[in-house]
Amino acid sequence: MLIISTLATLLIAIATLLPLSKETHWVVRSMDFPRLQIAVISAIILTYNLIFLDMNMSITWLLVFTAFFCLAWQLWWVLPYTFLWPKEVKTSKLDNANKELSIMTSNVLKTNHNSDALIDLVSSNKPDILVTLESDEWWENKLKVLESDMPYTVKCPLDNLYGMHVFSRLPFTEETISYLVESDIPSIHLSLELRTGHKVRMHFVHPAPPSPTENTESTERDAELITIARSLEKTTQPVIVTGDLNDVAWSKTTRLFRKISGLLDPRVGRGMFNTFHVDYFFLRWPLDHLFHSAHFTVKSIQRLSSIGSDHFALFTVLVYEVAEKTSQDGLSTQPQDHIEASIISNKKGVDKSEVPSPSE
Structure with a gap:
């Protein structure tokens, strides 16, 4: 023994x-x-x-x-x-649908062809924005039925597991597809107009993970996330970053991302919302994320039912409440954090100026 x-x-x-x-x-x-x-x-x-x-x-x-x-x-x-921790983002008590913004993030799994299940989720939850990861031309064609209700789109179909699509009920401008670190790994950036007329800077990301079958190191993933964070650290705009980060919420990289960007994690004090892996309940962790600036509070967060992918979809409803902005704080930043962030970006030769920055 x-x-x-x-x-x-x-x-x-x-x-x-x-x-x-x-x-x-x-x-x-x-x-x-x-x-x-x-x-x-x-x-x-x-x-x-x-x-x-x-x-x-x-x-x-x-x-x-x-x-x-x-x-x-x-x-x-x-x-x-967990529920044992104080909430980082306040729960909204405001009853004003015009100030709400609902976002569904779904890694569909390229080889999964159960598009009807995702369409049903969209139909029942009616998100303002749907972002799909791993979506190729097959998925693009199947999801065209959504465009009658979600006419604003950005389409980047790829066959390499890093395709990405954005469907929106709300209008947006300055949409850009970027390849910040790797030539075949896109990210989408745009300026979304809320029902109130306010503009929100949106970044949709899906960096490649460190793994024996892809990048043997986390350098590429870390550089993309941290460079986006560095581009946000001085902005006063409302900001949302969402997608499959291929990293967990509690990792050093994700914590550094939050420190540098100043964005909040609405899961803190609410739950893990483990989205991967669908098939193995004992091996699940939160890979799909949504971070936002202090301009927003939270109405709800849900992990939705399976659509046949290896990821569950994440559905988040935020509320634009500037009055709460000064009473919500994320992780504190030390001088060493900025030095470390610069080193991570420089390893891949990417500068924060390369991240599209929608005008205010």
Whole structure:
């Protein structure tokens, strides 16, 4: 039992310590994802050590301490995404449909051909904006039926799993498809006009993940996210960034994105809203995100039913409430954060001036 406990404790210790490194290899960065799972395993190992091992042995105390440290450390990262944490974004009490903005983000999975399921979700939830990821020409053709109600569109069909489409009930201008870091990975940028007449700067993103089958390092993903964040840090415009970030909400990169951009995460204090993977409930984490400026409060966030993809769709209803702007704060920023952000962008030779910036 001691040998089993020692090996198990060693493994969770390695999984816990690896993300502390600045190494960008996918093996290291992948350990950012299963923090909740590692916390659960740590709790099981801790309980096992306390019940079955001889507490008179010094190695037992070392194993107990190590398992407890792993548990506490992992919980520190994930607890903000539970009801135990104060809400970062206020819940709106305003009853004014004209100030609401609803957004559905759906990674459809290119090989999934259950388009009717997505169309049904759009029909039942009636989002103001639908953004689809991994959508190719097949999906573009199937989703044309949405254009009678959502006539404003940006279409970027690709066969490489990084196609992207935006459908909107609300008018927008200055729409741009950019390839900020990689020549085959697009992002969409535009200026959306709310029903109140206010303009919102929108960025739709889907960077490639660090993985053995794509980029072996997270450098490309990190550079795209952080460069967009750097382009936002001094803006006074209302801003929304959404999409499949191929990163979890609690990773160092996503936290740095929030620090530099100043954007808020409406999931803090509300839940994780794990959107991936649909088929494995024990291996789920939040890959699909929506961040926004303090101009908005939240009416609701939902993870919608499966459409046959490996991702659930995320449906968020925001409310434009400038009166609440000064009472909502995100993560604080230190001087070192700006230095680190510059280094990440410079690694891929991308400048924040390359991010399309819709006029105010």
